[in-house]
Amino acid sequence: MRLHPLLPALAGLAFVGPLYGLGLVSTSPGVGAPADTLLRLTCASEPRLGAAGRIRITSLESGAVVETIDLADPAPTRLVGLNPTPYRYRPVRVEGRVAVVHPRAGVLAAGGAYRVDWDAGVLADTVGTPLAAGNFTFSIRPERPAASAVAVTVAADGAGDFATVQGAIDWVPAGNTVPRVITIRAGVYEELVYLGSRQPFVTLRGEDRAGTVISYANNQNLNPGNNRAMVAIDANDVTLANLTLRNTTPRGGSQAEALRGNGRRVVLDRVTLSSLQDTLLWNGALFVTDSLIKGDVDFMWGGGACYFQRCELRSLGSGYLAQVRNGESGRGNVYVDCRLTAAPGVGNVYLARIDPRPDVANTWPFSEVVFLGCAIGPHVRPEGWLLNNATAAPQVRFWEYGSTDLAGGSLDLSRRLPDARRIDRETAERYRDPRYVLGWTPPASAPPPPRRERLTGLSTRARAGAEPVIVGFVVAGTAEAGVLMRGVGPTLGAFGVGETLPRPRLMLQREGAVLAAQTGGPVPGPVADAAARLGLFPFRTGAADAALLATLAPGAYTVALADADGAEGNGLVEIYDAAPGEGTRRLANLSSRALVGEGDATLISGLTVAGAVPKPVLVRGIGPALAGFGVESALVRPRLTVFRGTEVLAANAGWTGAENPLEIARAGALVGAFPLVTGSGDTALLLELAPGNYTAQVSGPAGVGGVALLEVYEVP
Structure with missing residues (x-):
């Protein structure tokens, strides 16, 4: 224009x-x-x-x-x-x-x-x-984010792709099928927000939990009915992370939800919800972790299943935390390891209330509210629970297990409502499982503090010939890293591998520029010393295997392995952190592209997880998607298998058939991997790997070969 x-x-x-x-x-x-x-x-x-x-x-x-x-x-x-x-x-x-x-x-x-x-x-x-x-x-600027984009930014000062949260949501097409991440920079966004049922697979991620605020004074008086909530989510498979939703309707200004929704598989991760009456209304299936919810009257209510983990529930006035309206066979609100606190001077608070009368319209005799291992402040009344219009409710599920005071000491429950129960350990353990409550397993919650768990070694074995073995890796962090790279051919014969590359040539590149190259021959002393420190197998005496030791700045690199004389054979590329555990830099991911067939032509990658606790790792075996990048003869039906030793940990023959396809897609978006098409034959696994050594293999159907890409990503 x-x-x-x-x-x-x-x-x-x-x-x-x-x-x-x-x-x-x-x-x-x-x-x-x-x-x-x-x-x-x-x-x-x-x-x-x-x-x-x-x-x-x-x-x-x-x-x-x-x-x-x-x-x-x-x-x-x-x-x-x-x-x-x-x-x-x-x-x-x-x-x-x-x-x-x-x-x-x-x-x-x-x-x-x-x-x-x-x-x-x-x-x-x-x-x-x-x-x-x-x-x-x-x-108005002439360009807008492409419809194919999977990530956009909102900035209140106009410096992002959008200036409003709703503007970014309107960019998500009706019938959306791919995960899309909307990053919201710090600022106060005074607006109404609606995410429709035809806009699933959306993540709203704030730049700063306290500084990224969606705010509006919306309520029953201004917009009666379903439109009274400030933010409404009717879509499935949605995540809100690291932001604040604050309905600024004053006290006495009628029902005023900060958030309401009907979606299933919805996650709130490190979110602050603030209002007074009816802060959160949910009628789908909701997982809330490490979040703060503030209100006074029925400030968590609805007919859906909600699982709250490690949350603070802060009462701003006398009232009731929950009013839950589930049916006989449905789940209600379950609170696990939460803290119940109050603003100064606030008391006379009930855990929940309900009208339990049977056979009466708008009553809920099977209301379910469960507190497990929660620390409860003195603002909660001794009887804990309230029945409206009834003196008994034998079918109501007002349950507690392991309740303590805020200091972790014992809590006197002797005056609790007679129909409330202290459940046994077996029942409590069942309700601690989010899948039992929600019908699905939520993704990993808020990341823990920085830790030393990391990938320290990555390797790939494949067949090289007219098509070299191409391996990509990333040095993450802020400092340079010493990286050892080895291209192994002849020595593989000692491990029973046949048809090895006779004279491997290893070439290190960054952005198309060759940084170093080495053809098999005598290994320099510093390179051999680094391999010995890392406990790697030595090259066979006189073998023409190749190795490089380089100090690399943070960034993405590729290593190509082929035979120096053009021969075909099986080769192994190894990439190791030469000083694991030192500093903040680390190896973050590996990708390997090679021709895949049967037997020794299987594409195999190895990885080492160091540290003391499990590490989230995304492993992908790509075949059909390569055609979109101009790769000819891509492997049509790859199969991905992950081993620890000889034990099969997991296998996949199509990523959308995995147990957790949404989490796989979100992890891919988080690490910057290109998105996979729903229903494609590409494969992926999202795993929590304990420290140790693992291998991932990509193979094809019997008698079928083709080019495949095997990727290993460290998930933050």
Whole structure:
């Protein structure tokens, strides 16, 4: 789209009449804003919204008015995302000295140029002196994130792909089938958010939990019914991580959820939810870990299954933590290793309440609320639980096991509601399993503090000939690393491998530039010493195996192994951290591409996990997806198997048939791997590997060969 010729001179300038008591200091945006940009008028003193007047946005190219905001409209509405029910909203709000204007979604086109006009009296100072009529111009950047992109960024200052969270969600297509990550930079995003049921596989990840805040005063009075929640998620397979959702509706302002949803396989990881009445409403299946939930009356409620792990549940006033409305066969809310705290001076709090009367409309006699190993503060009443309109509820499941006070000491439960139970250990262990509660196994929760568990050795055995064995690896961290690389051919014969490369040649590259190369022959002393320190097998005396020792800066590298004279045979590429455990740098992943067949032509990679506790590792065997990168004769139906010694730990013949395909896709996005197509024949396994040595193999069907890629990623 051609920009209006006057725009470069006019963009960002305001044209106003006499300013009277309210001076206009600046306007934004200027040139090249995202299409979901907000408009800002910054004044010399704090403005007040007028009772009447219009703000219009006009296309400089067509002359058409694309948006009109009328301050005299008592109930303006807009559509939010894929929700067909309009929301009432506040089109103009004041933040200190800044008036912020919210255009409706879709009115600003990529590459467009616009003029903003406002009537006199739209803003006034504190004594009623109006801002005169005026205008300014701005433009929208011509490019938008591609539909095929899997990661975008939201930044309130306009420096990201989008300026609003909802703008980024609107980029996710209806019928989405691939994992997409929306990173939200620190800032306060004053908006309503809706993620529709046809937009699954989305992660919203904040840059800073306390500093990335979605906020709005939405409630039953403003938007009755399902639209009263500030953030609504009706999609499955969604993750919210490392951010804060804060509904700013004041006390007494009616029901005001910070978050509501119907989705299944939804994860909240290190999230803060804050409101008063009804903070969290969920009717699907929800896993919450390492999070903070604040409220007072029924601030966790709904009819879905919810599993809370290591969370803080903070009461902001007298009331009830939960009101759970599950049916007889359904699961309710389960709290595991949580802490129940309160704001200063708050008491008279119940763990949960319910109307349990049978055969009465809108009652729930099988309500299930379970606390396991939770530390409970003195703000909770001794009886703990409350029945509404009933004195007995023999079928209600108000259960506790291992409750303590906040210091970990014993807690007196002798005065608990008679129908509440202290369950036995066997029942408690059953409820500690998220799969039992939710019907699915959530991904690993918040990452632990930095630890020394790491990949210290990576190796690949494959057949080289016209197609060399190509191995990629990454040095991660902030410091240089000593890396030992070996290309083994003749010595493999001592281990029973036939048809080995007679004279291997090893070549190290970065971004296409050759950094070092070595053809089999005598091994220099420092290289041999490094291999001995690492406990590697020595080369056979006189064998023409190759080795390199290099100090490498953080980054991605490739090593190619072929025969120096063009012969064909089996070879082994080994890559080792020459000083494992020192500093923060480490080997982060390995990828190997080679021709795969049967027997000795199987593609085999080995890896070593060092440390004291298990390490998450993503292993992928790629065949069909290689065709999309121009690779001819890609292996059609790869099979991936991971061994420890001779024991098969896991195998896969199609990644979407794995037990945890969503977690595999999320891990791939997290480590930057290219996405796999749903239903493809490519393979993948996401494993927690204890320290030790492992091998991963990619093979093909009997009698079928082709090029395959084997990848091993360290998952943070």
